[in-house]
Amino acid sequence: MATGKRRRLSPGIGFLAPFCLFFLLFFIVPIGYALYQSLFRTERTGLYGELGTHQVFAGFGNYATVFAEGAFVQSVLRVLGYAVVQVPVMIVLATVLALLLDAASARGVRFFRSAFFLPYGVPGVIASILWGFLYTPGISPLVSIGGHLGLTLDFLGPTTVLWSIANIVTWQFAGYNMLVIIAQLKAVPGDLLEASRIDGANAWQAIWHVKLPLIRPAIVLTTVFTIIGSLQLFTEPLVLQPLTANVTSTYTPNIAAYADAFSNNNYNYAAAEAVLLALIAAILSFGFLRLVGGRRRG
Helix, strand or coil: CHHHHHHHHHHHHHHHHHHHHHHHHHHHHHHHHHHHHHCEEEEECCCCCCCCEEEEECCCHHHHHHHHHCHHHHHHHHHHHHHHHHHHHHHHHHHHHHHHHHHCCHHHHHHHHHHHHHHHHCCHHHHHHHHHHHHCCCCCHHHHHHHHCCCCCCCCCCCCHHHHHHHHHHHHHHHHHHHHHHHHHCCCCHHHHHHHHHCCCCHHHHHHHHHHHHCHHHHHHHHHHHHHHHHCCCHHHHHHHHHCCCCCCCCCHHHHHHHHHHCCCCHHHHHHHHHHHHHHHHHHHHHHHHHHHHHHHC
């Protein structure tokens, strides 16, 4: 019997082995190496470091320095404030688009689904450059039109640049989240919708009491993805950085870690920042899953 059980397990192990191997090499090992690097610091010998460098154990010294300097903490607070606004806007927009396409006639669904999803196919760098032209005074048609209407539009100002970045991210990823949600909508049994119509439910009641509860897993999944993506904000502010002085080298946690690693050559300090960011993302993601799981049980 034990031999037969091993034979049944062998195909499953064979299918799982490649995934487990790549997961170990490209996920677990880099995280472990970042943790290891964050516990050391580089010391230079000689007046100008000309005698070489060596690694010394720093314990949690890099983490203490991150909190003491405060710039990284400010960048985390900035993206958290950004996420509080951007995540609900993204998910509500994606859900509304999915519901509209699900309720639309068959003639226009394919066109609009492709049109909504198309921005996701544009690389983040290209999307940021395109929107950068629309944000930059002197070359932006939006700023020019606003000027003719008596409006002063400053998309790259100190209080507006973050929301200009949010606009780029929403434009680019709302279609992707919509596609995830509409895939779940297509799995809603037609019998349930037909039964709701027979019971006298109108379109809004069918959406609220039938469709939304059944697409809840897709909404939760896209929300988690959006939370993580908000904390990892990097490409859009980095591309807009040459256009405005309001995007600094510590504007977001990822930009701060990138600058410390590749501009300041302080890899250990950058590793500590990366570990802290990963920890925050994990806490928020699992916290959200625990919250929605608790509500569902309740």
